[in-house]
Amino acid sequence: MNAALVALATPRRREILRLVWEDERSAGAIHAALPDVTFGAVSQHLRILFDAGLVFRRAEGRGRYYRARRRALGPFRSALEAQWAGALDRLKLLAELEDARRGPRAGFRSHRRRR
Amino acid sequence: MNAALVALATPRRREILRLVWEDERSAGAIHAALPDVTFGAVSQHLRILFDAGLVFRRAEGRGRYYRARRRALGPFRSALEAQWAGALDRLKLLAELEDARRGPRAGFRSHRRRR
DNA sequence: ACTTTATTTTAGTAATAACTAAATTATCGC
DNA sequence: GCGATAATTTAGTTATTACTAAAATAAAGT
Numbered sequence: 001m002n003a004a005l006v007a008l009a010t011p012r013r014r015e016i017l018r019l020v021w022e023d024e025r026s027a028g029a030i031h032a033a034l035p036d037v038t039f040g041a042v043s044q045h046l047r048i049l050f051d052a053g054l055v056f057r058r059a060e061g062r063g064r065y066y067r068a069r070r071r072a073l074g075p076f077r078s079a080l081e082a083q084w085a086g087a088l089d090r091l092k093l094l095a096e097l098e099d100a101r102r103g104p105r106a107g108f109r110s111h112r113r114r115r
Numbered sequence: 116m117n118a119a120l121v122a123l124a125t126p127r128r129r130e131i132l133r134l135v136w137e138d139e140r141s142a143g144a145i146h147a148a149l150p151d152v153t154f155g156a157v158s159q160h161l162r163i164l165f166d167a168g169l170v171f172r173r174a175e176g177r178g179r180y181y182r183a184r185r186r187a188l189g190p191f192r193s194a195l196e197a198q199w200a201g202a203l204d205r206l207k208l209l210a211e212l213e214d215a216r217r218g219p220r221a222g223f224r225s226h227r228r229r230r
Numbered sequence: 231a232c233t234t235t236a237t238t239t240t241a242g243t244a245a246t247a248a249c250t251a252a253a254t255t256a257t258c259g260c
Numbered sequence: 261g262c263g264a265t266a267a268t269t270t271a272g273t274t275a276t277t278a279c280t281a282a283a284a285t286a287a288a289g290t
Contacts, residue, residue: 001197002126009124010278011117027237041279043238062236062287075193082116125248142267156249158268177257177266 007052008076011083012037013045017068018084020055024067122167123191126198127152128160132183133199135170139182 007013012034019030031042046066049055053072058065073080122128127149134145146157161181164170168187173180188195 001194005120005124005129005191005194009120012278014120028235031237037278038280039237040239040281044278047238064237075190076120078190079116079120127248143265146267152248153250154267155251155269159248162268179267 003052004054004072004076007048007054008079010045012041013049014080014083016042016045016049017054017073017080020066021068021070024056024058024065026063026065028063030066118167119169119187119191122163122169123194125160127156128164129195129198131157131160131164132169132188132195135181136183136185139171139173139180141178141180143178145181 015034016030019025019033025033027043027046028039030046031037031039034042046055046057046064050057050066054069056067056069058067070077130149131145134140134148140148142158142161143154145161146152146154149157161170161172161179165172165181169184171182171184173182185192
């Protein structure tokens with residue numbers, strides 16, 4: 001159980017778990033979803049998650065496919081979702097800022113910081 | 116939630132949580148139950164647990180009393196108990212070895228490994 | 231067999247964290 | 261106030277860990 005708690009103590013690995021929560025993904029697909037980290041680092045995290053018994057791993061061709069072991073993660077689900085909800089909020093916020101930056105709609109200019 | 120997971124990732128802090136799970140204890144009492152660590156280290160761990168919202172703290176006289184916040188720890192209870200059960204097993208085993216070493220009772224000798 | 235693609239592993243670095251010993255703060259009884 | 265007790269904080273050390281870049285492994289297609 002120690003390994004599981006250690007594995008979950010890092011935001012990056014919780015982020016990875018979110019990616020493989022619903023459906024399985026290859027290591028490459030996981031890396032592609034995490035732009036700010038190298039493939040090597042992702043692979044290391046996946047190993048830690050696997051050794052802790054938190055993900056399934058399946059080899060097919062030259063790919064390795066990972067999937068969350070929801071059973072094992074059950075007790076931590078609420079803790080995980082707390083972060084994921086936060087991440088979603090941030091994404092939503094970013095999207096809104098993007099929209100605002102891209103195309104100011106009528107009357108938007110007046111919201112700009114003065115000066 | 117990150118702080119909670121980080122706080123729980125260390126065996127020492129889970130050990131401390133076990134000590135304050137049932138009833139509150141002073142920092143000194145907690146230290147007394149952990150022979151292999153200094154008072155300063157215990158105090159640091161208590162601060163981390165408190166900042167993560169995992170323990171209550173109460174000041175009385177010159178003592179500070181700590182108690183587990185079971186509500187906040189609910190989701191992690193099974194993970195915690197896994198370690199605690201292990202610790203209890205180890206303690207039980209140690210006690211049995213102690214008994215065996217201290218005073219072999221009647222008929223006990225025959226249980227000894229041969230040779 | 232050679233090349234390409236997918237992934238893991240290794241060596242090395244920088245940041246973090248658990249710990250100790252010592253200094254500091256706070257509260258009690260005198 | 262002074263000394264004693266309880267706890268926290270600080271400075272410094274050592275071990276661990278998240279990371280990068282590069283080398284190694286493995287499967288497929290040519």
